[in-house]
Amino acid sequence: xxxxxxxxLSLPVSPGEPASISCRSTRSLLHSNGKNYLHWYLQKPGQSxxxxxxxxxxxxxxxxxxxxxxxxxxxxxxxxxxxxxxDVGLYYCMQALQLPVTFGGGTKVEIK
Amino acid sequence: EVQLVESGGGLVRPGGSLKVSCAAAGxxxxxxxxxxxxQAPGKGLEWLGRIKRTGDGYVTAYAASVEGRFAISRDxxxxxxxxxxxxxxxxxxxxxxxxxxxxxxxxxxxxxxxMVTVSS
Numbered sequence: 001x002x003x004x005x006x007x008x009l010s011l012p013v014s015p016g017e018p019a020s021i022s023c024r025s026t027r028s029l030l031h032s033n034g035k036n037y038l039h040w041y042l043q044k045p046g047q048s049x050x051x052x053x054x055x056x057x058x059x060x061x062x063x064x065x066x067x068x069x070x071x072x073x074x075x076x077x078x079x080x081x082x083x084x085x086x087d088v089g090l091y092y093c094m095q096a097l098q099l100p101v102t103f104g105g106g107t108k109v110e111i112k
Numbered sequence: 113e114v115q116l117v118e119s120g121g122g123l124v125r126p127g128g129s130l131k132v133s134c135a136a137a138g139x140x141x142x143x144x145x146x147x148x149x150x151q152a153p154g155k156g157l158e159w160l161g162r163i164k165r166t167g168d169g170y171v172t173a174y175a176a177s178v179e180g181r182f183a184i185s186r187d188x189x190x191x192x193x194x195x196x197x198x199x200x201x202x203x204x205x206x207x208x209x210x211x212x213x214x215x216x217x218x219x220x221x222x223x224x225x226x227m228v229t230v231s232s
Contacts, residue, residue, distance in 0.1 A: 039218050041157075048209055048222040049157065055216050092157055096217040100175050101147070101159040 002027045002095050006104035014112045019080040021107045023093035028073045029056075037097040040069055040078045043106075044089040052091075053078060085111055114138035114221055116210050121226030128200050132226050134193040134210030139221075142166055142188040145213040148195050150206035151225070158206075162213065163193060200230045 003026040013019045029038045040053035051060040053069035056076055066081040080087055088111055093104040120132040134146065147162040161174035163184045172184050178197075186193040193210055207225040214220030 035216075037217060039216075041219075043157075048224055049219075050222070051218055051220050054218045058216075060218075060220070090156075094157075094219070096219075099162075099173050101162075101219075103157040103159065106156045 001100055002029075002098065002102050004093055004095055004102050004104040006091075006093060006107050008107060009105070010108045010110070012110050012112045013080075013083040015085060016082050019083050019087075019109060021078045021091050021093075021109075023071075023076040023078070023104050025074045025076075025095055027097075029076075029095050029097045030073050031097060036072050036076070037095060038069075038071070038076050039094045039096060041092045041094060042087075042089050043092065044086075047089075049092065080109075083109070083111070116212065116221055116223035118208060118210055118223040118226035121208065121228045123229045123231065124200055125232055126201060126230055128230075129196070129198045130200065130228060131194055131196045132208055132228065134195070134223060136191045136193070136212075139212070141191040146184070146186060146193040147211045147213055147219055148182075148184060148193075149209045149211060149219070149222075150204075151209070152203070152206040155206075160195070160208075197228070200228075202230050204228065205230050 005024045007022045029036045036056040038056045041049040043049045057069045068079045070077050090106045117135045124130045145164045148160040164171045181199045183196040209225045210223050211219040212221040
């Protein structure tokens with residue numbers, strides 16, 4: 001199985017400040033088609049997960065442009081350019097290269 | 113509106129069985145692989161398994177933690193998927209989500225989840 005490791009576990013951020021979350025995998029997520037099968041999700045309090053970023057760097061429909069994803073192979077980053085109150089919640093990375101699908105342990109973003 | 117709605121959760125005793133459902137609306141259900149994911153209280157997301165679409169022979173796959181105890185099925189005429197859970201243990205206590213596999217192999221639509229509690 002591909003193990004996904006996120007850091008930090010908790011990320012207190014002041015409104016308007018940037019935030020960055022790291023996700024590392026134990027195997028390259030780069031498919032032979034040139035795409036990295038790494039996605040990012042946000043689970044807001046009391047809600048189900050929602051797709052933020054797909055294939056490492058593409059914003060899902062309706063996602064604000066303050067969110068961006070980068071990285072390749074085994075090392076990925078989610079950045080929030082300026083954190084807003086509505087961004088609080090648990091962020092998960094997920095690999096979809098092979099079964100079983102695996103998730104990172106999650107990063108809790110909270111407002112200072 | 114595109115949505116998935118889980119139902120059928122509840123309290124079940126250790127060793128018991130439960131079948132939860134996932135009802136789809138707003139998209140072509142028969143063309144969509146469906147995945148199940150759970151989240152234990154205060155914990156992260158755990159993938160459980162998936163069922164492919166009719167064109168791919170309804171092939172299923174499971175996580176090792178539930179292989180042989182859980183079974184996923186679907187009824188395309190009813191726009192529903194199911195998760196049959198047998199030999200339940202206390203560690204199966206969780207919110208159970210169904211999700212659609214969409215473009216780029218993303219889980220792009222999620223239900224609100226149904227809570228399953230395994231306790232005596």
